[in-house]
Amino acid sequence: MTTARKTTTVFLTVLCGLLLTIVGLTQRWPTWIWPVLAVLLLTVPAAAFRIASLRRGSVPVSFEEQLTAAPVERTECHVSRVALPSQWADYNFVFSATVRWYLVESPGNAPVLNPAGLAVEAILSRARAVTERREPGQFSLVQHELSGVLSRMCPDSTDYLQAMAENVSLTLLEQDQERLDRLADVRKDKAVWEHQRKYEQSKRQYLGEDVLKDTGSAVVWWLAKNDEHVEKTVADLALLAQLTSAANDTEIPERLQNLLSQQPGEQNAPEFLEKDPAPAPKEGNAADHLSGFFDAMGFTEGDVRRAMLAKQISVIITQQNRHETAEDVLRRFDPPTFAPNIDEEPNSNSDAPDEPSGSPVI
Numbered sequence: 001m002t003t004a005r006k007t008t009t010v011f012l013t014v015l016c017g018l019l020l021t022i023v024g025l026t027q028r029w030p031t032w033i034w035p036v037l038a039v040l041l042l043t044v045p046a047a048a049f050r051i052a053s054l055r056r057g058s059v060p061v062s063f064e065e066q067l068t069a070a071p072v073e074r075t076e077c078h079v080s081r082v083a084l085p086s087q088w089a090d091y092n093f094v095f096s097a098t099v100r101w102y103l104v105e106s107p108g109n110a111p112v113l114n115p116a117g118l119a120v121e122a123i124l125s126r127a128r129a130v131t132e133r134r135e136p137g138q139f140s141l142v143q144h145e146l147s148g149v150l151s152r153m154c155p156d157s158t159d160y161l162q163a164m165a166e167n168v169s170l171t172l173l174e175q176d177q178e179r180l181d182r183l184a185d186v187r188k189d190k191a192v193w194e195h196q197r198k199y200e201q202s203k204r205q206y207l208g209e210d211v212l213k214d215t216g217s218a219v220v221w222w223l224a225k226n227d228e229h230v231e232k233t234v235a236d237l238a239l240l241a242q243l244t245s246a247a248n249d250t251e252i253p254e255r256l257q258n259l260l261s262q263q264p265g266e267q268n269a270p271e272f273l274e275k276d277p278a279p280a281p282k283e284g285n286a287a288d289h290l291s292g293f294f295d296a297m298g299f300t301e302g303d304v305r306r307a308m309l310a311k312q313i314s315v316i317i318t319q320q321n322r323h324e325t326a327e328d329v330l331r332r333f334d335p336p337t338f339a340p341n342i343d344e345e346p347n348s349n350s351d352a353p354d355e356p357s358g359s360p361v362i
Helices: 003-027 033-056 061-068 115-131 136-149 174-211 215-225 230-235 237-248 254-261 286-297 304-319 323-333
Strands: 076-085 092-103 161-172
Touching: 076 115, 092 115, 092 136, 115 136, 115 161, 136 161, 136 174, 161 174, 174 215, 215 230, 215 237, 230 237, 237 254, 286 304, 286 323, 304 323
Parallel strands: none
Antiparallel strands: 076 092, 092 161
């Protein structure tokens, strides 16, 4: 029976005794009733509560323990955005996780502990041992590695508790990620440039030390590339001799001097020198091209506009000190009105009919 119930029982017993005493005094009960009344006041309430307790049964032990148990201690905490070192200086991982622990039984004289602090210290120490050996660019892979390493309950350095971590997150600062991306681009570009440079060096070495080592090597190489056209190789002997001498910075041997008597137009350049052939010169002089221009404009032979334009163009050519070309244009188109003097201005008092006011000035 609890203290509250005992107090209630005593209060009810005293209250009943007072009521019966008042009633007995007012009714003038006999003297022998008072001892009987006192016995009843003591035994009846006790018997009633005893019967009630037997009908309810005993109080469960677990319920009594819950009433007297100490508050449950917290066994987890969250750490957020803790900087952990990586293999590269000044590039840190950003670590977050939920830390869980449980206390190991310790002797009675153990000091007062902060289990959350010990558990966090143990987890960060285990995480740092992994991250400081990893490159920052591998943070997504290292995150999964940490999830496995920290998923086991392991004792801390004091052996007072064991700790583990859940919901592990590992990232990089945004600025560090941008720097790593730029460094990766530079490394890739450098690798491509190195391959190109080695390719060019290999090609120069092949041409200088093998193909163009001397005229004989150049002829054999060119013959191998044109094995079905021997006459082409023979026609290119002079050019190969000059090319070999220029590549080795030496004079052409005397025994090959007679090859240079060939006309330049008769020499056919090798294919590797003919990647950008020079365009063939176009035939015809300035007057021929001007005639084609007039034809394209619709100014046929005998058209006065043809002669007028030829006159004006000849004046412009003369101003550029191309007198022969200007005279050739005048002779070609032979404008009779302007032939005596190419610099003479038209006479405004001539009998020639005036042009319509609406015609454009050429």
